[in-house]
Amino acid sequence: MILSTRGRYGLKMMLELALNYGKGAMPLKDIARKQSLSDTYLEQLISPLRKSGLVNSTRGAQGGYELAKQPSEIKVGDIIRVLEGSLAPAQCVLEEEPECSKADYCATRLLYEKITESINKVIDSISLKDMVDDYYMLNNTNNKRRSENE
Amino acid sequence: MILSTRGRYGLKMMLELALNYGKGAMPLKDIARKQSLSDTYLEQLISPLRKSGLVNSTRGAQGGYELAKQPSEIKVGDIIRVLEGSLAPAQCVLEEEPECSKADYCATRLLYEKITESINKVIDSISLKDMVDDYYMLNNTNNKRRSENE
DNA sequence: TGTAAATCCTAGTTTATTACTAGGAATTCA
DNA sequence: TGAATTCCTAGTAATAAACTAGGATTTACA
Numbered sequence: 001m002i003l004s005t006r007g008r009y010g011l012k013m014m015l016e017l018a019l020n021y022g023k024g025a026m027p028l029k030d031i032a033r034k035q036s037l038s039d040t041y042l043e044q045l046i047s048p049l050r051k052s053g054l055v056n057s058t059r060g061a062q063g064g065y066e067l068a069k070q071p072s073e074i075k076v077g078d079i080i081r082v083l084e085g086s087l088a089p090a091q092c093v094l095e096e097e098p099e100c101s102k103a104d105y106c107a108t109r110l111l112y113e114k115i116t117e118s119i120n121k122v123i124d125s126i127s128l129k130d131m132v133d134d135y136y137m138l139n140n141t142n143n144k145r146r147s148e149n150e
Numbered sequence: 151m152i153l154s155t156r157g158r159y160g161l162k163m164m165l166e167l168a169l170n171y172g173k174g175a176m177p178l179k180d181i182a183r184k185q186s187l188s189d190t191y192l193e194q195l196i197s198p199l200r201k202s203g204l205v206n207s208t209r210g211a212q213g214g215y216e217l218a219k220q221p222s223e224i225k226v227g228d229i230i231r232v233l234e235g236s237l238a239p240a241q242c243v244l245e246e247e248p249e250c251s252k253a254d255y256c257a258t259r260l261l262y263e264k265i266t267e268s269i270n271k272v273i274d275s276i277s278l279k280d281m282v283d284d285y286y287m288l289n290n291t292n293n294k295r296r297s298e299n300e
Numbered sequence: 301t302g303t304a305a306a307t308c309c310t311a312g313t314t315t316a317t318t319a320c321t322a323g324g325a326a327t328t329c330a
Numbered sequence: 331t332g333a334a335t336t337c338c339t340a341g342t343a344a345t346a347a348a349c350t351a352g353g354a355t356t357t358a359c360a
Contacts, residue, residue: 002238002265015258089157090158107282107285108158111281115273119152131258138257
């Protein structure tokens with residue numbers, strides 16, 4: 001499994017905020033309830049998202065969170081990198097000056113670089129807007145669960 | 151980090167065996183020494199590789215391990231999947247009948263499927279032979295460390 | 301035929317990471 | 331003022347990762 005709950009729950013949260021985009025602040029408890037997740041845990045995850053400028057918060061009663069930019073301007077990669085760190089297969093790919101003390105390290109590093117590049121290409125090409133579009137597409141054609149549930 | 155030491159050490163081992171391909175069995179201690187890794191730990195990793203038919207073993211004195219197929223026939227993906235399991239971002243991608251109880255699960259699942267597909271494309275297109283070629287290419291142009299060291 | 305060099309197997313142990321929970325301070329609207 | 335909320339720090343419990351230990355089995359070779 002590449003993503004831990006941090007990344008997976010974080011993506012769900014951000015999708016929820018994207019669905020709510022333009023409708024004002026959404027309290028964390030609402031997000032947690034909609035996704036059946038622990039709100040105290042989500043609190044831990046949304047904190048770095050706020051600090052990295054992806055979401056804005058409003059404190060106090062009637063407060064909550066909202067996206068800091070348009071959904072189309074937030075890439076899945078931005079979210080994942082904040083919550084999981086870089087999705088590299090090995091440390092050496094992340095270093096400025098990787099010390100490949102043996103040549104065979106480099107042969108595996110080439111591989112790791114190719115994997116990293118390929119993952120980044122995907123997660124940096126998909127925005128929250130794309131996910132919202134997918135969401136509505138799935139919702140209208142395959143099922144009506146959301147409207148039934150809520 | 152996508153790969154744990156299992157995958158990373160496993161790849162190193164297999165690259166070592168690929169470099170030794172055609173020269174008979176190579177004892178695990180030699181591999182461990184060349185890669186500066188614990189041989190008792192590598193023992194644990196090579197066991198599933200043998201059981202999955204990627205390496206053959208010869209027991210007893212003068213025994214060791216060798217690739218069960220030509221390096222060109224062993225893909226990096228074969229090795230990684232044996233040692234790490236499938237590189238999927240989330241469980242639901244691996245399931246036959248993923249139960250997306252809410253539609254938004256599906257929107258993230260589409261994303262996970264795209265990531266999975268992209269990773270598989272890379273790791274299933276690179277063989278041990280490719281890595282060996284990279285190894286010699288790096289060794290001849292960038293450095294001579296290996297020949298100095300051994 | 302004995303011995304050293306190997307693989308093979310099972311079961312531990314330690315360390316690190318993940319996945320949370322708890323409690324309370326600060327802020328803001330009604 | 332009081333309820334609803336974010337914000338912050340520190341803990342804890344559970345799980346997974348990264349090894350280690352010990353011994354049984356096999357085999358080449360002197």
